[in-house]
Amino acid sequence: MAESEICVRDNHSACLLHPDYLGQVSEAWFSPEYWGKLARPVSSGGRGGAWFVDADGHQVVLRKYLRGGLMTRLSRSSYVFLGEQHVRSFAEFRLLNWLTELELPVPKPVAAWYRRMSPLHYQASIIIERIDNTAPLADLIGSLDDNGWRNLGVNLRRFHDAGVKHADLNCFNVLVRGDEFFLIDFDKGRIVQSPASAGWKSANLERFARSLRKLAGAKTQERVWYFLMNGYNGSQEA
Incomplete structure (x- = not known):
């Protein structure tokens, strides 16, 4: 495991945290309902499922992984579990961490989460820092x-x-x-x-x-x- 990530597990879920946010992020952070009026839907681009959030003074973006196209007929928000190394939120978190270390212009990852909904399926979300004034x-x-x-x-x-x-x-x-x-x-x-x-x-x-x-x-x-x-x-x- 890289020094720039910390993994926390609880029953059927797991969360990767950037060390800067250790002790701050909880599983509830990945639910827009938890934030109430502090979460505002992102209106442009994408498939929906993203919110600007004022998270205890941190300006972040919460994004759920959602399917598009014909696959939505099978499931809108669940994916086949092929092992934790293939979980989409974890893969994106680690890629963003690497790109940040390369000093490329990308948002810094805050946390990535997934939950096993069954032995074969999972749902996932990611939280990244919001880039101001863009x-x-x-x-x-x-x-x-x-x-x-x-x-x-x-x-x-x-x-x-x-x-x-x-x-x-x-x-x-x-x-x-x-x-x-x-x-x-x-x-x-x-x-x-x-x-x-x-x-x-x-x-x-x-x-x-x-x-x-x-x-x-x-x-x-x-x-x-x-x-x-x-x-x-x-x-x-x-």
């Missing part, structure tokens, strides 16, 4: 200048050079604060063992390009993509 890129596409798109490209290259594969790179999972950019929601993200391989990087960028086209249209996507790729490729061309 807005989703999806809300700022029309106001971001050319240099901003170039800086975003520089940041995406930093992640790719570190072998970080974001499983759902889209405009809602990029947060903007001035000239800073942060990536969020690393569910199913991973470190690629051979980061020099270009195939997964191209696919990752194309996924992001599709998100831009969907929100802003093809003409806007083509224009801003030029500057984004200038930054990604290390070019300073106008």
Whole structure:
């Protein structure tokens, strides 16, 4: 177990804690009902199941793991248990911890939790620190200048050079604060063992390009993509 995590177990549930929050987080923290008016639903992007929470003076985000697509017909919130090393909240917590140590712009993990609902299924949630004074890129596409798109490209290259594969790179999972950019929601993200391989990087960028086209249209996507790729490729061309 890494020094930057502490595991607490209770019957059929387990919780990973960042040491900074030891003695503060309880299982009740993973229930939005526990917080009442201190929990406010996140409105943009995703499938729902996320809340901004004022947790005893800590500004955090609580997110439940929910299924999308056809799998919701089987279950909205439970997953097949294949061993604790495959629990989605634990995997994301550990990835965020690693990315934080690499000083990449991501939210710091607070705690991750799961409960066995049966021998075969579990439910899970994660709590991360909220990054202050940010807005989703999806809300700022029309106001971001050319240099901003170039800086975003520089940041995406930093992640790719570190072998970080974001499983759902889209405009809602990029947060903007001035000239800073942060990536969020690393569910199913991973470190690629051979980061020099270009195939997964191209696919990752194309996924992001599709998100831009969907929100802003093809003409806007083509224009801003030029500057984004200038930054990604290390070019300073106008």
